[in-house]
Amino acid sequence: MPAALPSARLRQRLREGARLVGTFLKMPALETVDIAASAGFDMVVVDGEHAQLDEGEVRLLVRHAAALGLPALVRIPAVDAGLINRLLEAGAAGVQLSTLRTRSQRDALVSATRYAPAGTRSVSLAHPQADYGATPLAAYLDLHKEGPLLVGQVETAATDEPLAEILRGLDVAFIGTTDLSVDLGHAGQLDDARVRARMAEIAEAARAAGVALGVWTPSVEALTGLAPRPQYALVASDMQLLRSGATGLLAAARRALA
Numbered sequence: 001m002p003a004a005l006p007s008a009r010l011r012q013r014l015r016e017g018a019r020l021v022g023t024f025l026k027m028p029a030l031e032t033v034d035i036a037a038s039a040g041f042d043m044v045v046v047d048g049e050h051a052q053l054d055e056g057e058v059r060l061l062v063r064h065a066a067a068l069g070l071p072a073l074v075r076i077p078a079v080d081a082g083l084i085n086r087l088l089e090a091g092a093a094g095v096q097l098s099t100l101r102t103r104s105q106r107d108a109l110v111s112a113t114r115y116a117p118a119g120t121r122s123v124s125l126a127h128p129q130a131d132y133g134a135t136p137l138a139a140y141l142d143l144h145k146e147g148p149l150l151v152g153q154v155e156t157a158a159t160d161e162p163l164a165e166i167l168r169g170l171d172v173a174f175i176g177t178t179d180l181s182v183d184l185g186h187a188g189q190l191d192d193a194r195v196r197a198r199m200a201e202i203a204e205a206a207r208a209a210g211v212a213l214g215v216w217t218p219s220v221e222a223l224t225g226l227a228p229r230p231q232y233a234l235v236a237s238d239m240q241l242l243r244s245g246a247t248g249l250l251a252a253a254r255r256a257l258a
Contacts, residue, residue: 006071006093007148010043011171014212014231024075024216024237026051030064032238037070044070045234049077049098059090063128066091073149079105081112081120088113089127094149096174101159103166106152110169114147151214151232154202155179163205172232173206174214175199190222203228 004012013020020042025032036044046061047053053061058074065072071093076083084095097109111119123141125133130140152167155176159166167173177190180199186192199215206213214232217223223235236244 005143006043006066006069008146010071010093010149011146013042014171017231019229019231019233021233021235023235023241024051025061025072026053026237026239027242028053028057028061029238030061033061033064033068033070033072036238037065037068041070043073043093045073045075045096046092047075047237049075055083055086059087062087062090062092066093066128071149073151075153079108079112081108084109084112085121088121088148089124089129091129092148094151094171096151096153098153098176099156099179100152100154100166101156101161103161106166106169109150109152110147113150115141115144118145118147155183157183157198163202164208167205167209167211170209170211172212172214173202173209174232174234175202175216175230177216190217199226 010020022041022043022045023036024047025036025044026047033044044065046058048058062072062074073094073096074087074092075096075098077098079097087095095109095113097105100106112121113119115121115123125135125137125140149172150170151172151174152170153174153176154163156179178188181187181189181192181195184194184198186195189195203213212231213228214234215226215230216234218236218240220235223233
């Protein structure tokens with residue numbers, strides 16, 4: 001097994017103040033993982049919420065990323081302990097939980113991703129992360145004692161409890177800008193004053209909780225000028241990159257043939 005897990009390397013880089021850049025993977029194509037790894041992305045997030053991927057396809061993308069040494073997190077819509085365990089055993093470097101509102105959601109996420117006594121995750125060595133039983137149990141548990149990278153996605157105008165308290169124990173507070181702007185009545189308007197104010201509230205809560213700030217933007221242009229600057233930036237998705245590349249190529253080809 002590696003000297004340090006991808007989750008540990010990402011966590012250490014965040015603690016050191018590094019700014020990580022990734023993208024969402026929504027297509028069931030291993031080639032997208034190959035390209036993301038070759039391009040040098042710091043991580044990818046396989047989308048188990050807003051994509052037409054079934055669980056088997058998600059796990060296949062995660063396994064391929066792990067084989068290439070590319071950290072792959074998985075976004076999930078709700079805590080499902082069995083699903084989370086299967087994803088982590090397949091090699092997921094972390095879990096990104098959508099629509100975080102309460103401490104009980106955070107506690108359920110932490111518990112599902114930590115082995116006893118820190119959590120309730122069930123132990124098995126019959127999976128690739130334990131070299132299919134070749135790794136001794138004590139060594140495996142020691143390597144995984146810090147657990148995967150945990151990202152809480154905040155995307156509502158308010159939470160049910162104080163946000164800083166909800167975020168404690170996670171690694172990243174991630175601003176889901178699309179749902180947040182819709183919830184505030186300003187769909188897609190990241191420059192709107194209310195959207196910016198709520199983003200600033202989330203950033204301050206992340207600072208108070210001692211966790212890194214993350215954000216999604218549809219483009220690099222939207223990312224430019226964000227304040228404060230995120231440490232964990234997800235820009236667009238494989239599907240968006242394919243569409244923008246295709247439309248750009250088509251327009252250029254038509255100009256060339258005119």
